[in-house]
Amino acid sequence: xxxxxxxxxxxxxxxxxxxxxxxxxxxxxxxxxxxxxxxxxxxxxxxxxxxxxxxxxxxxxxxxxxxxxxxxxxxxxxxxxxxxxxxxxxxxxxxxxxxxxxxxx
Amino acid sequence: xxxxxxxxxxxxxxxxxxxxxxxxxxxxxxxxxxxxxxxxxxxxxxxxxxxxxxxxxxxxxxxxxxxxxxxxxxxxxxxxxxxxxxxxxxxxxxxxxxxxxxxxxxxxxxxxxxxxxxxxxxxxxxxxxxxxxxxxxxxxxxxxxxxxxxxxxxxxxxxxxxxxxxxxxxxxxxxxxxxxxxxxxxxxxxxxxxxxxxxxxxxxxxxxxxxxxxxxxxxxxxxxxxxxxxxxxxxxxxxxxxxxxxxxxxxxxxxxxxxxxxxxxxxxxxxxxxxxxxxxxxxxxxxxxxxxxxxxxxxxxxxxxxxxxxxxxxxxxxxxxxxxxxxxxxxxxxxxxxxxxxxxxxxxxxxxxxxxxxxxxxxxxxxxxxxxxxxxxxxxxxxxxxxxxxxxxxxxxxxxxxxxxxxxxxxxxxxxxxxxxxxxxxxxxxxxxxxxxxxxxxxxxxxxxxxxxxxxxxxxxxxxxxxxxxxxxxxxxxxxxxxxxxxxxxxxxxxxxxxxxxxxxxxxxxxxxxxxxxxxxxxxxxxxxxxxxxxxxxxxxxxxxxxxxxxxxxxxxxxxxxxxxxxxxxxxxxxxxxxxxxxxxxxxxxxxxxxxxxxxxxxxxxxxxxxxxxxxxxxxxxxxxxxxxxxxxxxxxxxxxxxxxxxxxxxxxxxxxxxxxxxxxxxxxxxxxxxxxxxxxxxxxxxxxxxxxxxxxxxxxxxxxxxxxxxxxxxxxxxxxxxxxxxxxxxxxxxxxxxxxxxxxxxxxxxxxxxxxxxxxxxxxxxxxxxxxxxxxxxxxxxxxxxxxxxxxxxxxxxxxxxxxxxxxxxxxxxxxxxxxxxxxxxxxxxxxxxxxxxxxxxxxxxxxxxxxxxxxxxxxxxxxxx
Numbered sequence: 001x002x003x004x005x006x007x008x009x010x011x012x013x014x015x016x017x018x019x020x021x022x023x024x025x026x027x028x029x030x031x032x033x034x035x036x037x038x039x040x041x042x043x044x045x046x047x048x049x050x051x052x053x054x055x056x057x058x059x060x061x062x063x064x065x066x067x068x069x070x071x072x073x074x075x076x077x078x079x080x081x082x083x084x085x086x087x088x089x090x091x092x093x094x095x096x097x098x099x100x101x102x103x104x105x
Numbered sequence: 106x107x108x109x110x111x112x113x114x115x116x117x118x119x120x121x122x123x124x125x126x127x128x129x130x131x132x133x134x135x136x137x138x139x140x141x142x143x144x145x146x147x148x149x150x151x152x153x154x155x156x157x158x159x160x161x162x163x164x165x166x167x168x169x170x171x172x173x174x175x176x177x178x179x180x181x182x183x184x185x186x187x188x189x190x191x192x193x194x195x196x197x198x199x200x201x202x203x204x205x206x207x208x209x210x211x212x213x214x215x216x217x218x219x220x221x222x223x224x225x226x227x228x229x230x231x232x233x234x235x236x237x238x239x240x241x242x243x244x245x246x247x248x249x250x251x252x253x254x255x256x257x258x259x260x261x262x263x264x265x266x267x268x269x270x271x272x273x274x275x276x277x278x279x280x281x282x283x284x285x286x287x288x289x290x291x292x293x294x295x296x297x298x299x300x301x302x303x304x305x306x307x308x309x310x311x312x313x314x315x316x317x318x319x320x321x322x323x324x325x326x327x328x329x330x331x332x333x334x335x336x337x338x339x340x341x342x343x344x345x346x347x348x349x350x351x352x353x354x355x356x357x358x359x360x361x362x363x364x365x366x367x368x369x370x371x372x373x374x375x376x377x378x379x380x381x382x383x384x385x386x387x388x389x390x391x392x393x394x395x396x397x398x399x400x401x402x403x404x405x406x407x408x409x410x411x412x413x414x415x416x417x418x419x420x421x422x423x424x425x426x427x428x429x430x431x432x433x434x435x436x437x438x439x440x441x442x443x444x445x446x447x448x449x450x451x452x453x454x455x456x457x458x459x460x461x462x463x464x465x466x467x468x469x470x471x472x473x474x475x476x477x478x479x480x481x482x483x484x485x486x487x488x489x490x491x492x493x494x495x496x497x498x499x500x501x502x503x504x505x506x507x508x509x510x511x512x513x514x515x516x517x518x519x520x521x522x523x524x525x526x527x528x529x530x531x532x533x534x535x536x537x538x539x540x541x542x543x544x545x546x547x548x549x550x551x552x553x554x555x556x557x558x559x560x561x562x563x564x565x566x567x568x569x570x571x572x573x574x575x576x577x578x579x580x581x582x583x584x585x586x587x588x589x590x591x592x593x594x595x596x597x598x599x600x601x602x603x604x605x606x607x608x609x610x611x612x613x614x615x616x617x618x619x620x621x622x623x624x625x626x627x628x629x630x631x632x633x634x635x636x637x638x639x640x641x642x643x644x645x646x647x648x649x650x651x652x653x654x655x656x657x658x659x660x661x662x663x664x665x666x667x668x669x670x671x672x673x674x675x676x677x678x679x680x681x682x683x684x685x686x687x688x689x690x691x692x693x694x695x696x697x698x699x700x701x702x703x704x705x706x707x708x709x710x711x712x713x714x715x716x717x718x719x720x721x722x723x724x725x726x727x728x729x730x731x732x733x734x735x736x737x738x739x740x741x742x743x744x745x746x747x748x749x750x751x752x753x754x755x756x757x758x759x760x761x762x763x764x765x766x767x768x769x770x771x772x773x774x775x776x777x778x779x780x781x782x783x784x785x786x787x788x789x790x791x792x793x794x795x796x797x798x799x800x801x802x803x804x805x806x807x808x809x810x811x812x813x814x815x816x817x818x819x820x821x822x823x824x825x826x827x828x829x830x831x832x833x834x835x836x837x838x839x840x841x842x843x844x845x846x847x848x849x850x851x852x853x854x855x856x857x858x859x860x861x862x863x864x865x866x867x868x869x870x871x872x873x874x875x876x877x878x879x880x881x882x883x884x885x886x887x888x889x890x891x892x893x894x895x896x897x898x899x900x901x902x903x904x905x906x907x908x909x910x911x912x913x914x915x916x917x918x919x920x921x922x923x924x925x926x927x928x929x930x931x932x933x934x935x936x937x938x939x940x941x942x943x944x945x946x947x948x949x950x951x952x953x954x955x956x957x958x959x960x961x962x963x964x965x966x967x968x969x970x971x972x
Contacts, residue, residue, distance in 0.1 A: 024134050027152070034155020039162035054129075065140070066133040069126075 008032060009040045010084035013049060013073065014091055017081055021070040041071060049077030108135055108153035114545070118160040127163065131156050161499060164492075184458040185501045187861050188551070191447075191454030192505030193512070194854055196544050198447035200513050200536045202440045205428050211344055211533060213286040214387070218425035219394065221251070221384040221401060223418040227695075230431040231418060232256075232383050235360070235374040238278070241384075241404050247397035251386030252277070252284035256429065258352045259367045261331040265317045272313065274330070274356035275349060276363045282308070282341065284387065285348075290314070292324035292339030296359045305335045305362055311343035313355040330356070331633065333366045346531045348385065350429050353531040377412055378680070378694075385425050398422040427532055439847060442924065446604060446854045449597045451551065453858055456590045457865040459555045462494060463587070464868070466563035473564060486564045491556035498552025506544065510536060591869045591902070592909040598862035599913025599946045600920075605855035606938035607921065611928035612848045615841065620671070621770020623710030626801045627833040628809045629670050630816070634793040637822045641791045647820065648702070648787075651797065654815050660805035661812075665708035665798045666787055668700040671772055672840045681783075683741050684751035684760050692755060693781070696737070697772060702787040706732075706767060708800050716748040716765035719786040723764075729789055732765040737781035752783075761785075775840045863953060870902050870957045877901075891959075898958040903950050910946035914939060 005013060008030075015026050027037050044050045050071045060067040073081070085091050112131045119127045131153070138152055209215030222230040233241075238253045245251060254277045263272050282294035290311050297306050307330070314323060327334050335358070347354045358366070360374050373379050388397055402420040409417065421430075428436055473486050513534040536544070632651075634644050652664045668677075677699070682692040703719035705711070714735065723730050731752060738747045747763045754761060769779045787795075799812055817823050874881070881894055889897075922933035 022134070023130075024137050034152045035158035036155075038155055038159035042159070042163065055133075060133075065136045066129065068133045068137070069130040 005044075005080055005084045007088055007090075008036055009044060010081065010088055010091055012037060012040050013044060013077055013081050013084070016050060016071050017073040017078065021072065022068045044077065045071070047076075047080075048074060049080050050074060108138070110542075111153045111545075112156045115156045115160040118157075118164045120163060123163060127160070131159075157499075161496075164496075181497065183864075184461045184497055185504065187454045187457050187864065188498060188501035189504035189508065190857055191451045191861065192502055192544070192548060192551075193508040194447045194857060195451045195547060196506060196509035196536060196540065197512060198440075198444045199540045199543055200509070200534050202444055203537060203540050204532050204534045205436055206426070206433065206440060207539070208427060208537065210285075210348060210425055210427050211346055215425065217249075217387040218285075219248070219386055219388050219397065220423050220425045220430065221386060222421040222423065222430060223380070223405070224421055225418055228431075230421070230429065232380045233418075234377045234380050235382055236377045237380075237405070237408055238382050238384060240408055241401060244404050245386070245400060247389055247392045247400040248386035249389050250280065250284040251384055252281045253382040253384050254278070254281060254348055255381050256349060256383055257381075258349065258354060259363070261367075263331075263356075264329040265326075268317060270313065270316055270355075272330070272355040273352055274307075274358060274363075274366075275347065275352070275354040276360050277357050278382075279359065281357065284385070285345075287341060287345050290340040290342050291321070292337070294339045294341060296338075296357065297361065298359070305333075305365070306338040306359065307335045307362060308339045308341055308357045309337055310341050310345075310353070310355050312353075314340045330366050335362060335366070346533060348383075348425075349531055350427070350432055351531055383429070388422075394422040394424075438924065442604065443850060443854070446601060446851065446858070449601065450854060450858045450861070451547070453594050453597050453861045453865065455551050455555055456593055457861055457868070458494070458497065459558050460587065460590050460865055460868055462490070462497075462555065462559040463562060466490070466559055483564055487557070487560035490560035490563065491553065494556030494559065495549070495552035498548050498555065502544070502548035505548075506536075506541075587869055587873065588905045591866060591905045592912065594862045594865045595906045595909025595946065595950070596913040596916065598859055598949075599910045599942060600916050601855045601858040602942045602945060603914070603917030603921070603938065604851055606942050607924075607928055607931055607935065608848045608851040610935065610938055611931050612841075612844050614931075615775050615844050618771070618775050620775070621711060621768055622671075624708065624800050625833060626803050626806060627709070627836075628799040628801060628806075628812065629833075629836060630797045630799070630809060630813060632795060632797060632816070632823060634795075634823075637820055639793060644791055644793055645788070648795075650819050651816055652704075654819055655797070655799060655812055658807050658812070658815060660802050660807050661799055662802060663704060663708040663800040665704040665800075666702040666795045667705055667798055668792055668795060670796050670798065670836060671770065672774070672836055679783075680755035682753050684753045692753070693740075696781050696783060698783045698785055700785045700787050700790045700792055705784070705798070708798050711770065712768040713765045714768060715746065716763070718765060719784075719788065721788075723786045723788050725789050725791075727789070729759060729761040730764045730786055731761040732767050732784040733763055734767050734782040735769045736779040737783060738763075738766045740781055771840075773840075775837075859949075863949065866906060866950070866953045867957065870898070870954050873902060874898055874957050895955065895958050899951065899954050902954050906950040906953075907947065910943065910950070913946070914943055917942070 011030050012026055012032065015029050018029075020026055020029050023034070023037055023041060026032070026041075027034060030037070041050065041052075045052055051074050052069055052071050054069055055067040057067050109132070112128065112135065116124050116128045116131075135153060209218065212218065221233075223233045225231045232255075233253075235253070238251075242251050242253075254275065258273045258275045260271065260273050263270050277296060279296045279298035281296065282289075287294060289308075291314070292308075294308050296308065307328070309317075309323075309328075314320075317323065320326070323337055324339060326337055328337055329335075341357070347357075364371055373381060388394070398420045401422070405418055405420055423430060426433070477483075477486065513536060517532070517534045634647060639647055648666055652666075655661055655664045677697070679696050679698050680692045680694045681696050701719070703721065703723070706713055706718045713732070715738075716732070718732070719730065733741070733747060733752075741747065741752070742750055747766060750763045751760045752763060753759075767784065770782070771777060772780070772782055797812075797816075799809075801807065813823075881889075881897070884897070885894065918939060921931075921935060925931045925933045925935075
């Protein structure tokens with residue numbers, strides 16, 4: 001059985017699930033500090049709840065910035081999030097789905 | 106970009122296989138932060154600090170060593186805590202240094218800001234008159250803008266829509282905020298020039314605005330300051346803490362407003378001999394400090410040609426700093442002592458941690474031997490130990506940073522109740538980027554040094570033997586290292602004890618210093634009659650009625666009036682000369698003078714050595730009289746009787762007759778040198794704003810609020826002036842505040858150092874005695890008693906510890922002559938302090954050794970110990 005998520009980790013997982021795809025956005029939406037968000041992202045990537053991929057270099061070059069690392073939720077992550085939602089009622093009050101997805105093209 | 110360097114440094118903690126990707130991700134994130142930062146004010150440095158935690162988390166997954174530390178959690182926790190305390194103290198010391206001596210004032214583009222000083226033979230960082238400032242500001246080309254402000258504040262009570270607040274106010278010229286590029290939170294920061302229209306305009310600080318209820322429409326509203334109506338024209342941002350040392354003003358006002366509200370003399374803006382303004386300016390691009398100084402020097406010379414009576418002044422241009430140049434030397438000395446002390450403290454903590462880890466390393470000798478036997482190189486054995494100590498140091502660093510930051514945030518907003526003032530500090534002590542970088546380097550350095558020492562020692566002692574003699578301990582090299590550590594700790598602890606002894610002795614002497622007045626049960630009440638309609642004709646009768654009313658209360662022994670009590674400043678300054686001095690004799694400037702009534706000397710307990718105190722006959726129509734202090738009498742009439750002599754006072758060009766000589770006293774600071782001082786008679790100089798001094802009996806003294814109630818029986822509208830209500834203890838808190846703060850600071854550092862040294866000494870003794878357990882048991886079996894065993898242990902440990910203490914005493918004795926002048930009443934040689942510290946250090950060694958040895962010796966020989 002997969003380990004149960006802490007509340008902070010569940011918030012971060014839900015935020016990724018809502019379409020906020022990289023660390024800075026997650027920090028902005030959740031208000032959690034960088035020292036919490038990034039280790040949690042790595043733990044959940046190791047646990048298979050998240051999948052990470054690098055942005056295409058061409059897209060980053062168009063905006064004259066380095067390529068970002070994007071995270072997306074996996075099927076296992078969705079199951080863990082559903083389990084977390086049943087335990088943490090406050091998760092339901094968190095921000096809704098992002099309207100536009102980040103460009104990965 | 107510091108944030109990028111933090112990420113690069115943190116990437117070294119990330120396992121090599123993941124490092125490149127990790128850095129790429131963080132650098133991409135930081136690039137994004139930097140883009141939105143200006144819009145959202147996000148601190149990239151703060152956010153990049155998360156990279157360190159992220160990197161540590163990644164590294165933690167790799168480290169077997171961390172598991173070892175967790176298994177030995179007691180030792181790890183002790184090491185982390187002692188290191189964290191030392192790191193916190195180091196950070197506090199460094200942050201104080203940075204905030205007070207290094208960091209420029211909190212204004213935009215501080216690099217262009219310069220302070221202009223006008224040195225005279227009396228004052229190397231002198232001020233300038235208002236008229237001279239105006240002349241220079243209109244003619245200078247070397248500065249794009251210059252502005253002026255005094256190093257003084259006034260305090261009082263303000264009333265805003267029924268809400269009463271204490272405040273600290275200061276004055277500034279009209280372009281003060283514009284020259285410093287300070288933007289308002291609300292309204293405008295432009296003060297009226299020279300009392301023009303809207304002379305009652307004041308700017309308030311953001312903290313005061315918040316205390317008044319954060320009214321967004323406060324601009325244009327009226328506030329009553331010490332009873333005077335003033336209009337709030339703007340709110341200055343909280344990030345601007347003023348240009349004054351220590352004081353963080355709540356209110357800035359024009360000179361005209363200060364004249365109306367605080368009764369400042371109008372001559373301060375018209376009289377060129379009143380030099381009270383300090384100048385800062387923005388230097389023009391491409392102009393050097395020397396060129397700017399030369400240009401202003403020429404302007405000063407031109408002023409001197411027009412006004413030959415002006416003092417000759419040498420212009421000095423320096424980069425503007427939070428701490429004024431005149432205060433920097435002694436603050437540097439004190440902060441240097443503090444930083445040296447905390448670095449010593451950090452050394453002690455590192456030695457302790459190394460000692461503890463050396464002890465732990467013993468239990469791993471077998472593991473290391475096996476790994477060596479199967480082919481591990483020495484580097485493979487050293488690396489995990491270095492990682493452990495780095496992890497310990499990083500954890501201690503994070504805890505220490507948290508402790509220090511909390512303390513510094515508290516210190517930056519601390520509002521002590523000193524006398525009638527409630528100032529908040531003008532200095533932001535929170536650690537900046539520089540301090541964070543230095544602290545990170547120090548923490549890393551400590552971790553590396555501890556790790557390398559421990560690893561080198563634990564892998565250099567015949568590891569192959571340990572497989573066959575796993576329980577054998579090789580003594581000599583480690584004992585030498587351990588003894589060296591004990592010696593260092595004792596030396597540092599003793600040195601810090603010397604510093605503590607000097608500080609406490611100085612404070613004790615300061616508190617017992619003769620003040621020039623013998624009364625100790627005094628209360629002070631500031632009153633302002635001008636606001637209640639009293640005039641020069643009606644005011645004196647109020648004073649007489651107030652005296653009678655208060656004097657009739659049980660517990661009141663004497664009542665008197667003075668313009669300003671000691672240690673609160675506010676004295677008049679006069680230029681005087683003996684009337685009979687030969688023509689051409691230069692007058693003495695800046696003689697302090699106080700206006701007092703005829704009971705003042707008996708109320709305060711000031712001795713009149715010669716002549717008399719003021720009398721009823723010294724009326725406004727009688728010849729003006731003066732009482733001088735002993736120093737002034739000696740300086741003006743050496744070897745002769747000053748009674749009956751005449752003094753010429755430049756202000757209003759008048760002559761006064763000396764009728765008495767009062768004992769010398771302390772007027773502005775407890776540690777000030779004897780200086781000339783004179784008293785003028787209240788009956789000849791009516792003042793509407795005075796302080797009532799009440800001497801009470803020790804046991805039946807009425808509360809000061811009761812005294813005020815009785816005064817309001819006479820005059821219900823009486824305004825309690827800017828001094829408010831305070832006792833002598835509160836009054837003395839002002840001059841003693843800094844000395845007490847320094848004593849508390851040194852005491853804290855000394856206490857922590859001592860605790861760490863005791864812990865280190867205890868662990869060393871404990872370890873050493875337990876290493877020799879077999880030998881000691883054998884000796885007991887052969888007939889040695891408790892005293893023999895104690896003596897043996899004392900000889901082995903105490904020799905090293907006492908040597909360390911002697912080294913510390915010698916260092917303390919050598920440093921004392923260099924710093925003795927910084928402390929009140931401390932001589933270059935302080936035998937009592939040195940002897941006291943020596944006795945304390947000796948007791949420390951004996952008690953620590955006995956605490957370890959006593960239980961072992963009392964239990965007697967144990968067969969288990971022989972196994």
